[in-house]
Amino acid sequence: MPRFAANLSMMYTEHDFLDRFAAASADGFDAIEYLFPYDHEPTELRRRLDEHGLRQVLFNAPPGDWESGERGIASLPGREAEFRSGIDRALAYAVALGCGQVHVMAGLRPADATPAQLAEHRATYLDNLTWAAQRAAAVDIDVLIEPINGRDMPGYFLHRQAEAHAIVQEVGAPNLKVQLDLYHCQIVEGDLTTTLRRDLPTGRVAHLQIAGVPDRHEPDQGELDIRYLFDVVDELGFEGWIGCEYRPRSGTSEGLGWLKNYGQLKSHGRLKNNRGERA
Template identity: 50%
Template sequence: MPRFAANLSYLFQDEPFLDRFQAAAQQGFEAVEFQFPYDHSPAAVAAAARDSGLPVVLFNAPPGNWSEGERGLASLPDRRQDFRAAMARAFDYATACNCPRIHVVAGVGKPGMDRRAMRACYMDNLAWAAEQASAHGLILLIEPINRRDIPGFFLSDFDEAEAILTEINAPNLRLQFDFYHAQIIHGDIIRRLEKHLPWIGHIQIANPPGRHEPGVGEINYDFVFERLDALGYDGWVGCEYRPSADVEASLEWIRRYGVTKRAAKRSVTP
């Protein structure tokens, strides 16, 4: 059965961010992931993880100016230096939290921006970042995101993602496979999973159309998890969904897989 990580950007939102680590531990999760930890110091995030006994297995590189509509910097030709500074900041957090994976968010092009120039920038930035990350022992991930949720997002096709990974061919550059986005973009998600499995470095789940938990939506996650086991996937599965009710009620699905509530702290190797 997959190992589940709580996404703290989506779950336990009634708690302050640094308190969500302990909330995830009490609900029986074995790890956490999140999107952007940058409102808190690396030391504070690392302390919250350490106190909860849960490893941090993934977070996102800084997205740029979120309030101005930026959703990542990697593909933006006019933000190359900002991208490098953002990755250096992400490396600091990864080192402090002993987190092995960073999602390098592709970005949204500005009106009139040439897609060929964006792709060339994206390729250069990813190759550079992968080389820098290797010195830290880190894995970088790219993730196709559907354009219904983020209009204009540069990377919105899993075949293109695999082509980019193949062309760069860096051993520490992998695919982040989110079933929610794969279903919206392509459908036929099990064959899509099988096709891209050799490149997958992390998996996330949520259920379209509302991005809710397993059991509330169109994907049969019982079948998905059985297939993951059959394929030998032994990585983390991040629960990046919006609870359809309160968080605890939304976690009823996970109890069927042996994840039980507990209050004791415990340590897990990432």
């Protein structure tokens, strides 16, 4: 059965950040993820995890100047020293928090980039990922890359699943893997069932994320049949976590009916049809 992690950057924002650990645990989550841990000491974050019986399953490496609009620096030529320093900082946090995965953001393409410039950015990206994966392997941590849709993040360097898998294969590091966000994938290319059935068996997908499309609210709101997709994930034997990276419409706890309903479905079998028979 799929395992779900609350994303504390988007969920439980009605609470201060450090209080979101308790709120997620109270709602039954066993694991959490979030964007960045760096505003807090790792000892304090670890205390919250331990106090509330939670597992940290993902966070992002430093992304450059987030407040000024940077969205990662892994593909930016000339920023290699900053990138390496950020990876070392992220890995120190990951070890302290017992977190086995760190997402490395690629960054934004230059506006009106020439083919030669794009080739330079891709070469930088590959070199940086190779270095990061080697560094992370020494502490048994996976490095993840994620395609992100251009509507939410215009100009992001990586936006298609095939591109991400090609990069992972080209680097060839066993601990470099793909983070498949079904929200982003649906917006960019759709065909989610085929994508899941094609990519999950490769072993290159380490983490899934979900949200409703198109508004990024609860995953059962919008155009996705999320129960069906969960069953596909279950059928394929995916053993990783599914991060709930969505913005609740009105109160996080009040919007968790989708998760409770799915748990009931898995416990009691498929829904009955209108004749009371198993569908």
